[in-house]
Amino acid sequence: LLDDISSKKALIIGTGEMSEITAKHLVSAGVDVYIMNRTKHKAEALAKECGTKVIDFSELPNAINEFEILYTATSASEPIITDAIIESRNFDRYWFDLALPRDINYNKDERIHLFVIDDLKTIVDENVASREIASRAAHGIIGRAIVEFFEWANTQDLEPLIKEIYTRAEIAAEQETKRTIKAGYIPKEYEAEAQKMCEQALKRFLHEFTTNMRSDIKDIHTELISGAIASIIKEKVKDK
Structure with a gap:
């Protein structure tokens, strides 16, 4: 998706296990990571563990329009990101909605690339299949x-x-x-x-x-x- 993410900023919304894993991987890749959560002390605890920064949940409308990379995995019963707070930008944004039910609900914006959990499962399955094919070929050789x-x-x-x-x-x-x-x-x-x-x-x-x-x-x-x-x-x- 991005050739080099080390110079990018990422916003992670939520403090569950999925958010923790994502934060650690992004930090290890050199990404400037920010954590956001409705309960601020949970965001602060995760940020301390992963070596990231914290943004107050009240800044959500502004934050989603400033970050190129967004991961969200909350337990909200309704979408927290909708057309009402999404603004157009002149750069591409990559959003990953890992929540069930989904956190993001918007009309398509050509500069926002949204991946939901089903898309990620398909990518993983394809990668596993490719590795299995390569493995069989290697065993044959x-x-x-x-x-x-x-x-x-x-x-x-x-x-x-x-x-x-x-x-x-x-x-x-x-x-x-x-x-x-x-x-x-x-x-x-x-x-x-x-x-x-x-x-x-x-x-x-x-x-x-x-x-x-x-x-x-x-x-x-x-x-x-x-x-x-x-x-x-x-x-x-x-x-x-």
Whole structure:
């Protein structure tokens, strides 16, 4: 409603629990708060507790036309603010009628914005609904993050095994290259190029295989995969 209320003045009419809560919140927001009540000593007691000022109830007709913010929550049986005492002003006024029955009864003034207790209940309900939607969305995000985390954590058990597979492939490429050179199939001067080609061929073959290993953990427990493959290569893989 107001971008910054810290420089505003507010009038609170009534000294009940609702008025006390409102006064404390406004004071904490830096608003200059005034208390008014038919029984003046009650207004003085609340003002002392909340650190506010007091205006005599007889000043009601003047006061309601000077404050930008007005809260009223009395136990009056009839409206205490009517057209008879409302004057036009060149600034916007925000009035909150929290009383049942209502304290304010007037013909609409375009510069007076009136909110009654039913309006405030609607605002609260909308805010609660928004928080519930946001909460469900947040829980969904957290849930997905947890699943992704454990999927990632499971892959960590496979990484030493995958590393070992690539290491063995490199060793096999080196051994096969040396055997081929020793047999005279490849000249000695081409040893480095031959080994590199062999390693690249093995890595290309292993890439799809190891990628599938990582993705399959979503459906198969990691221990089953790593246990089976470790058994095949007959090597106890250690996390180095």
